[in-house]
Amino acid sequence: MAGLLDFDTPIALLALLVLQYFPDTDEVTTLIRQYRQALPAGSVVVLSHVTGDDPAMPVAEATRLSQNTDNPTYARTRDEFAALFADALLIDPGIVFAQHWHPDSHNTDPEHTCVYTAATHARA
Template sequence: MTDWIPEGADVTIPSAARVYDCLLGGGHNFEADRTFAAKAKEVFPGVDQACRANRAFMRRAVLHGLQSGVRQFLDIGSGIPTVGNVHEIAHPVDPEARVVYVDNEAVAVAHSELILDGNERATIVSADMCDPDALLKQAERHLDFDQPIMLLMLALIHFIPDTERPAELVARYRDALPPGSHLAITHATADARPDEMSRLEALYATSSNPAVARTREWITDLFGDFELVDPGAVFVPEWRPDHDTLSHPENYIFFGGVARKAA
């Protein structure tokens, strides 16, 4: 079936959402994305494992939000909806939980619309993180901003260039969240593997979504005055692992955590 390919979508240029889907083992990507993913694994061995570790972090973060009483989830930069989406994690715990996915990649939005058709508690909106006023206005149609929300920005912000002032953008979203909300962020860092990350950044510069890795300190500052929940900002395999922490968690690229806005 190709009804998830929107008319006019340029599938000859790799996109971050479709490459991520490929690295996760998903099937909603194209030859250009698969070629790009293969190159990514060459220049940064283990990048696919890092993406799977990031996906596992998402599951643990969402479950933490549910255990903390959150019943609304806003997933910005949700990408291609492969297995293990936020609503698939949340709804077995509480079928009434509300989930809003946000992306600006045409294939991601089109396929999300297909799989969410008929689901009254989960929806996808097409919006750009760099336009927070428009994005939040759409989100307010589906979420109650007087009640706690978990905002997820996973493997997203490294695609926002410095010219767009990403830290200020994140602050705008933090300010919009009601008390008791949670913020989950993961971001690529070059701290552990700078040479390989430099080559990976050079590769992404040839795609439709250039990326920039940033320091652990810069990433931690994105949480602002929100209170980081234990164990704080760490490499994703270290954040409340189900089993023993993977060896050399710093090799898994993504750094971040979950923080709570004081009630």
Template sequence: MQQRPDWITSDVDLEKPSAARCYDFYLGGAHNFAADRELGRKVLEVVPNVKEVAQNNRAFLRRAVRYCIEQGVTQFLDIGSGIPTAGNVHEIAQEADPQARVLYVDNESVAVAHSRTILEGDENARVVQADLEDVDRVLQSPEAAELLDFDKPIGVMMVALVHFVPDSADPGSVIRRYYEALAPGSFLGFSHVTGDHYPEGVETLVNLYKNSTNPVTLRDRDRVAELISDFELVEPGVVYVPEWHPDSDEDVPEEPEKSIVYGAMGRKA
């Protein structure tokens, strides 16, 4: 048993790894605990490039936000935002437009606590603690009412999130509820782990996550496309994240499938 830091709320189970804290570990962050690092090291044994996978996914998020800004979208809803690290949505968006507004949503107490600390003094960014499935809690929160105008386009980010939602929760219907709340011209940035090209190693990863607070459900390319089918896909459609609007051709590896994550951007017509 490790000593509980003063800033950790009583609902955080330090002995059970969480996806948000493991992701923080992969990205080289400091807001993870022994159980998270232990799981992270086991994942590294079966997916040796998992840190690169996390970095590729984070880079996709940044490009998705910039794409929305280029389309004139200046308000964002980042669901499953995770533990804050360099290149957060509000940093990317407000670099382009200082008045850009961002509402973060996460169900992990550590992620929410650190988000609140980082966002102190930023009147255009807030965080809500909620699950993706808590659609009413997210959309009807005081923070959403303060920051987001649902009569205008919003950039919604669900990045490295929905593979933690089991089929039993009907993630397609959950995504549809967000779609229905959005104004035309809104966008959805979406990424999802797959085992399409490396089934054995990724299945082992899934087995490792079974005893965490966030078990993983793998989905193939067709199923990923189906989940976001209410939206019109922005070219090039559902591709591995390094292939989605790379900053340069050099940023696309020879084997992009090793990123094991599909990415896409959808637009509400």
């Protein structure tokens, strides 16, 4: 694995639909902070997370059912998702549902996703 990433140039860290498998928000927040500090200047961290905040999506029942599996999920609210970024400044458009994060101009009626998405710069 050594040498696969060039830490002399910016890196994009994408943690997309992964963090909902980790129940402890404080541990995840610490992990994200450590990644941000380890990445070279100019890097970007993009996170997404399942949420039950979208009333159009029945996430609560799916999350409840997942608790009886080998890989339970933990839906976080907007505030809980925001906490993962700690004090980092978010890149526009901030925390939004995935369908509203840089939407394709041809997609005038994006479908609900029940997923929050946001990005920040490393070492901010």
